[in-house]
Amino acid sequence: MPYHTCIKQTLRINGPWLVILVKKGAELLHYLPASEYHPANTYFHFSFANYYDPDNMHYGVLRVVNDDDVKPHSGFDRHPHKDMEIVSYLVKGNLTHWDSATQVEDVLSRGHVQTVTAGNGVWHSELNNHDEWCRFLQIWILPPKTRPGSAV
Numbered sequence: 001m002p003y004h005t006c007i008k009q010t011l012r013i014n015g016p017w018l019v020i021l022v023k024k025g026a027e028l029l030h031y032l033p034a035s036e037y038h039p040a041n042t043y044f045h046f047s048f049a050n051y052y053d054p055d056n057m058h059y060g061v062l063r064v065v066n067d068d069d070v071k072p073h074s075g076f077d078r079h080p081h082k083d084m085e086i087v088s089y090l091v092k093g094n095l096t097h098w099d100s101a102t103q104v105e106d107v108l109s110r111g112h113v114q115t116v117t118a119g120n121g122v123w124h125s126e127l128n129n130h131d132e133w134c135r136f137l138q139i140w141i142l143p144p145k146t147r148p149g150s151a152v
C-alpha cells in the first residue's frame, strides 16, 4: 500500500490486558526536508525540535524515533546529551560516530546498532562523510531516573 494512502487503525483485543495500536500512514508522521539548516530528510514519529505536539510526546519509555536520510557530506555536528539512552540503527550507507567518552571515531554501516548511555553528559557527532545518502533510525529511550514516579 502506498505510504500516503494508508489509514490509522486501532485494534483493541481482549480488554485492557492486550492493546494493539497500529498507526499507519506518512501523514501521521511529521516530515522535515533536508535544507541548509537540517542535514536530512527526516520523519519524526514523536515531538522533536520545532515539531511539537503535546499529544505525541512519547510512547511509554520510547521518546524519540527519527527516520533520517542524511545528505552526503553532512550530518549532526558535535553537541551534548544527558539522561537518555540513544540507539542508532543503520539502514543504508555509512555514518561516522564520535563521542567524548571514547574519543574514538567509528564507521557504522547497514545493520549496525549503536547504543549510547548519555548518563551525566556526553558530546557526540553523527556524520555522513560519504558520497551517498545515509539512512538511519535515531531512537531515544527514557532512562529509569527520568520516568515519572521513579524513585531511582
Ligand SMILES: O=C(Oc1cc(O)cc(O)c1C(=O)O)c1ccc(O)c(O)c1
Residues within 6 Å of the ligand: 042, 066, 067, 068, 076, 079, 080, 124, 125, 126, 138
Ligand atoms: O541532533 C540532535 O538530535 C538528533 C536527531 C536526529 O534525528 C539524529 C541524530 O543523530 C541526532 C543526534 O543527537 O545526533 C540534537 C538533539 C538535541 C540537541 O539539543 C541538539 O543540539 C541536537
